[in-house]
Amino acid sequence: MLLFVFSSAPAFAGSDDVVVENAWSRASIGTKRPGVAYMTIRNNGDDVLTLGTVSTDLAAILEIHRTSTNDRGVSSMARVADLEIPPNGTIALEPGGLHLMLMRLQRPMVEGESYVLSLDFGDHGSVIVRVPILGFTSRGPGN
Known part of the structure; x- marks a missing residue:
């Protein structure tokens, strides 16, 4: 199942198992530095959901990264x-x-614009989300 969602409202895939909310990105400094995407993903189902492939025409490489800070x-x-x-x-x-890293940007991420991400959850389907691009210093929607 493939569902298209063109706002930061909840997105559903499969049998209402996947909900994607509050997707957003920050503007980039040109295309030389990676972009980043944030969102909340909720699993309403009884099975573990696995987010595998993520794609967009905005970036050639997309990876999920975890930032951690040591005791120093x-x-x-x-x-x-x-x-x-x-x-x-x-x-x-x-x-x-x-967070989702968008590397090898194909065009700058400009504040006020948006782009489309495809999130693949395997047997639970794919979700297409339009991601708004906020300012460089934004801490999230509404900030």
Whole structure:
């Protein structure tokens, strides 16, 4: 099943198992530096959901990363192969934690514009979300 959603309103796929809310990105500085996307993904089902492939025409490479900070205050990022969302669980992709890296941008991410992301949840279908691009210093929708 493929569902198209063109706002930051909830998006549903499969049998109402997947809900994607509050998707957003920050504007980029040209195309040389990666972009980033954030959102909340809720699993309303009884099975573990796995977010596998993510795609967009905005970037050639998309990866899920996790930012962590050690006891000395040094932050680092590591790639997450597949993102699992437990039954009746929620995963937040947010600044300072899990996030979606958009690398090899094909065009600048301009404040006030938006782009489309396709999130593939395997047997639970795909969700297409329009992601608004906010300002460089934004901390999320409404900030």
